[in-house]
Amino acid sequence: MATVKTHTFDAVIVGAGGAGLMAALYASRNANVAVLSKLYPTRSHTGAAQGGVGAALGNMEEDHWEWHAFDTVKGSDYLADQDAVDILCQDAIDVVIEMEHMGLPFDRFPNGRISQRRFGGHTNNETKKPVTRACHAADRTGHMILQTLYQQCIKNKVNFFDEYHVVDLIRVDDTVRGVVAIEIATGDFHVFQSKAVMFATGGWGRCWQVTSNAHSLTGDGAAICLRRGIPMEDMEFFQFHPTGIFKLGILITEGVRGEGGVLINGKGERFMEKYAPTIKDLASRDVVSRAIYLEVKAGNGVNGKNYVHLDITPDTVNHYFEKDGEKRRITREDIEAKLPDIADFTRTYLGIDPVQEPMPVQPTAHYAMGGIPTDVEGRVILDAANTVLPGLYAAGEAACVSVHGANRLGTNSLTDLVVFGRRAGKHMAEFCQEAELLPLPANAAAEVIAEFERIRHNQGSVKMFDVRNRMQTTMTEGVSVFRTDETISTAVSQLQELRAEYQNVGVQDKGNIFNSELLEAWELGCLLELAEVTAVSALARQESRGGHARDDFPERDDAAWLKHTLCHKVGEGEYQLDYKPVTLGRYEPKPRVY
Amino acid sequence: MSTLALTIRESIRYRGRSGHWSWVAHRISGLAILLFLTIHVWDTANAHFYPHLYEWFVDIFKWPPIALGEIPLMAAVLYHAFNGIRISILDFKPELWKHQQRSTQITWGLFLVIFIPIAIVMFITMIQHWQHMGDAWMQFPRLSDYPPR
Amino acid sequence: MQVNLRIRRFNPEKDSKAWWGDYTLDDVSRNDTVLDLLNRVKWEIDGTLALRRSCAHGVCGSDALRINGANALACKTLVSRLSSGAATAAIQIEPILGLRVIKDLIVDMEPFMDHYRSVLPYFINDSPPPADGRERLQSQEDRARFDDTTKCILCACCTTSCPSFWANEKYVGPAAIVQAHRFIYDSRDEGAADRLKVVGDTFGVWRCRTNFNCTSACPREIEVTKAIAEVKKVLATGEI
Amino acid sequence: MTTANVTGVTHRKVQVQSNLERWAFLFMRVSGIALLVLAVGHMMIQHVLNSSSNLTIMFVAERWNLWGWKVFDMLLLAFAYMHGMNGFRNVLEDYIHNRQTVKIVNTILVVFAVITILWAGFAIASFDSAPFLGN
Ligand SMILES: Cc1cc2nc3c(=O)[nH]c(=O)nc-3n(C[C@H](O)[C@H](O)[C@H](O)COP(=O)(O)OP(=O)(O)OC[C@H]3O[C@@H](n4cnc5c(N)ncnc54)[C@H](O)[C@@H]3O)c2cc1C
């Protein structure tokens, strides 16, 4: 049977994406920190982020963090907490500069400063026109952030435990004592005893069929927290990015539209003119995804199929620039230089050259606005009264601060990672200075070991692949860009069935070394649980707001629903919903037009 | 962790492109020339120290199975030389690397264009020589036939 | 179409040596990637097959494999590139060479990461940043000099395609040199001398025999050999 | 906000520590270029313009009667042998992993190369053509 090894650290950070690494960098300055990641850190999905990181540097044109804040709040459909948004937009400037000082190779403007591009929903608040705010390194900004932070962690000798899969949180009443992890290469269980734990495990787009997310984005951290009594905030808000490659889901960054690309329907019309007359293709993501969906529904998909075209060919783009009275023009060379990876993706996977042909795109499951609820220091909170669970932290996509509210603006996730990753890391180190190391409960790992043994030796004949597929179809049909009481209810009951079937999922691999089948089966458990929470939260919210668009309740209802959902797990398949007020500030909720 | 056998086997199994085969050819040709050169140098030194041994060796080199080996030797020197120059140029002009595919083609082309006529000439000369020698052409030279001078 | 997959298998808990597993897959689309095929084998036929993967679109560097004899990322290799257009195709998958096989297609990455870490792969500049609290300035031309080598995702396709590395795993390998290049050529960095000490050593750039397998294998289309040559040139001339 | 443009490439000098490998690398290229003349020239003269079929000690005596050819051949000897042996060292170091063994092998290579070059170099230098040419 599995052996259990014990390690002791001041703090454990689970996840080595942008959020985890930034936190590690700060926390490890004053505390003994271990970073556990199921992937080699540089393989975290932060590396896939393309377009840019938002910060009002104003390197090209006038910009202010207050404008950024307003755009963020408006983008969130007024569900974001405005105190947190202020911090996000103020700290963004400093943290982007800090990353430049860490060596991050941003692209440059001719004046030698960090290059910025336009992005959806980011505007000059006075003219209402798009503003250049997304700081970028070609279309691989996330890659550069991930690499730079990892490099700095190596420089600062951070303790990494690579390919350690965290499977449980050790919580005793209202204290945390550490985590349980499996060393993937050997199958051994390890207990990491610590004063503080942070989850920065990223999103769970794999709940859906077509997604921009990695195979490994299975929401482990969120699911573990949920199982250990932490509620999930605003889970009904999941972002569908308007431009995923048709069928594959691979993301085509909004940066394409930032550089002038336009969406064209099957009739050859630039349909965003109808839905967002002012900023058109650069409206926020929920708006554009819905527009595509509606176009397809109206029979305006390309070739009668459920996709539209994203066109960045110089001819089309310059045609619309001229029509809009814009002075700039683009050339093939600009596209190759600014969007090299996008060009590579479409050439590799579609055999389409984006400088000559439009790309087929459809909305793709992309980003979890909701997640583990935290305060602005990254501390995890337990209830509507914002009671903190001392020593437990969360950051990045897994967390919900909430700065994204009902819909995240492009570039704000990377900003979120580094701003709140940094704050949480700092705070965690301070916490460790004062906190005591608490003893581990007896057999801390016993429960999760038993669960793994159950899956490993399950005689059930149900195929994991089959359950996962059905979950993904269910979510895609029931809890997608548009939803109704009926679709969500069907999804909820199907997910309940799937949860029962999951108990009979068996694995063929009974070994210890690199038993990825066993881990995948466990991950599927996480996905199923988060899918169910998402559906349950969505069913309750009877309004349309941001990423949550209900056909049966098409209007936003601030009187009844200007509040955050908190979904507690109270038993196997039993969830209790609670609500928490939104922190308002300078910006009063208004109807949202782009 | 890797053994010599594995390295050699995989060097042949690996489906590399032109650069890989250029490397294989460069290494083999270099080693082959060195092997020949070592024998050749020691033997040539005999011209001063033991002239009779030198003469014996010279005749061994004319023995058909060994004489034929001169053609691959020529190939080795020519290929190794051209490829060596290619590598040296590109080492000091990294900006030319994008033409690497082309450069290997040119190297092989140049090699073939120069080597083939030379090989033909060498082969014809050898045949003429053997014809000239009559029946003794395949006779391996015996040391006893070369008394010390 | 139909694909006959041959996969190099090895389970240390069961097998004393590696063996070939043969799997036939029907209804394969020419646009499927090799990763799609491997996933099908794992999910539908044999769950014990072990491989690493994450992003599925060539940006994370998890699934470097030897596909039909040459290194590539499984998720970036389309079936259409490996088949002639006939109704069936044979595809052969092996783990990358020169690193210890842990199980099936998974190799021990630690020696590779050790080489990476050895070249000081991080920005070094101890002089104070600009007094206005803003970014260090850099011209577009200076930025362009090291653009290519910033793209590396540490997939190891290059290092494990290099015969010098197969022969001697002490060679730091192309990936580590690419990382060194990225910093040596960054006009803001001040650590070039220390880095050059590492890559200029016996097991540094000099082990490169300009074989070019690395460049052909790089899924990010980095001109790896060129980067190595540029580092050699800096070592030879003392000028960046 | 826009300030003056920053343009151009910054060239920097950097301290590089020289070591054996660096010199070996440079030597391989320089000797390679020398050998293009010496070795390829030698092959052409010996095997194309003349043929080894006609090679006799008389031929050698005639050539080495001229100091020019003696120098040519000595240079060829030195460059080719040093180049070849260093290449051989490179190859061996790929496959021999034990540092101690590498040192021993290298010592053997150096000793062997030095003896070879001296022995053959001495032979060329002191070769007396007179007895063969009969004057
Ligand atoms: C294709 C794409 C493009 C994007 N483009 C942009 C953009 O341009 N701008 C923007 O702002 N945002 C963008 N985003 C969103 C943004 O990139 C992500 O939200 C963000 O990177 C998430 O970072 P993270 O640190 O929270 O998690 P991740 O980077 O996903 O990292 C998760 C980490 O947790 C680890 N982990 C997970 N589970 C476990 C476990 N059980 N045990 C141990 N470790 C575990 C993983 O190994 C990994 O290290 C994009 C997202 C995608 C998918």
Ligand code: HEM
């Ligand atoms: C004729 C002109 C020659 C040129 C231009 C030349 C050039 C080169 C160069 C540039 C290298 C280095 C290759 C590298 O580092 O990757 C090399 C390697 C080598 N050369 Fe030569 N060379 C020549 C002649 C010779 C001769 C005459 C010999 C034999 C005595 C020889 C034996 C070798 C060997 C053994 C290697 C090492 C091969 C390897 O590392 O794979 N070369 N040559």
Ligand code: SF4
């Ligand atoms: S240089 Fe290319 S092949 Fe090598 S590790 Fe980096 S991305 Fe992979």
Ligand code: F3S
């Ligand atoms: S394959 Fe190896 S020999 Fe050099 S050019 Fe690449 S590192």
Ligand code: FES
């Ligand atoms: S799975 Fe990420 S590179 Fe292939």
